[in-house]
Amino acid sequence: MKVRAHRPRGLVQVLPASGGAANRSALAERVFERLRSDILHARLRPGEALSENGVAARLDVSRTPVREAVQRLVREGLVQVLPQRGSYVALLSIRRIRDALFVREAVETEIVRRILAAPHNPDGIAALEASMERQSRALDAGDLEATMRADEDFHRSLLHSCGLDGVWSIVAHARDMHQRTRAIAVPELQSGRQAVADHQAIVAGLRERDAHTALQAMSRHLERNHTLTLRVAALHPDYFEEEEAPHDDA
CATH class of the missing domain: 1.10.10.10 (Winged helix-like DNA-binding domain superfamily/Winged helix DNA-binding domain)
Structure with missing residues (x-):
């Protein structure tokens, strides 16, 4: 589509x-x-x-x-x-995108831990599920901007569910780095579908109070941003700073 x-x-x-x-x-x-x-x-x-x-x-x-x-x-x-x-x-920078990923992983995995340590919050889970549903509908409609808004709502709802709304500005700035590469790659739609699947795994872990599942799903979800960045850099090297030689550290 x-x-x-x-x-x-x-x-x-x-x-x-x-x-x-x-x-x-x-x-x-x-x-x-x-x-x-x-x-x-x-x-x-x-x-x-x-x-x-x-x-x-x-x-x-x-x-x-x-x-x-x-x-x-x-x-x-x-x-x-x-x-x-x-x-x-501004050209994209693999170094800055990696730095942003480090910030996001530090903050968002800690958020998952805090949600799991707190009493079960059905309203918080419902908000996450609603954002996933909006994201799926937007993907079905081929609406890029609505897809990304719903994705943002999901991550913002995670912070809200444990009372850390004020941290959003830090996460949002880091997300901006990733959003630019995702917007270039999203015409494939596969990255959007995978994001929804990752969100579903995160919520399943939170709902079942399964720390291993939730934390692994969040780390895997964020790591995909790095993989996506390398793919975009290979396809569009002119979009990246010349000194940022795209390569995987693995």
Whole structure:
């Protein structure tokens, strides 16, 4: 089934007419969110040029909110500014993706342990199951963005179930590294199906209070991101920093 990535409407269709600092700030925020989404969902590919004039014309806004958005994206590591050349979508980095995987595994396996150590939480399990169902439906519909939103909901629900919502910003930043490679690879859909299967194994372990099953499933799920990164790097070496020679340590 063909994956579709919805292209949003122009910002002038969803924002009030400009006027005042509040509206200017809101417009800059919307431009930032649009560009960030385009990068994370691979509508803007690694290494692709970001012309202020081009983005402003596409979104039907002035250059000022575009400039502000690009500056924020630079701080987040999603855009690079090269002297005399302009702004580009940041290339992927195997080293940084591995670092992000280390952070995710440290945090999310500990979350699994804490859930298992706490009293059984049927509502928490139900929230995880609901996110899996949404992810499966989105995959069936070929909806890339809905698939990734449901995947995010699953991992966010894990933190919520043990009262660690504040940790999400750390996990989310690490997930952004993986999401870009997944968005490039997802047209195969196989990686999405495997993610649902991994989620099911994690939930089965949590439901049965089986620490070995739940922890193994989580580690296996996160390790697939590394495998996927190597596959994407082999298929699209131009999307990766040159000094990051793709190879497996095994």
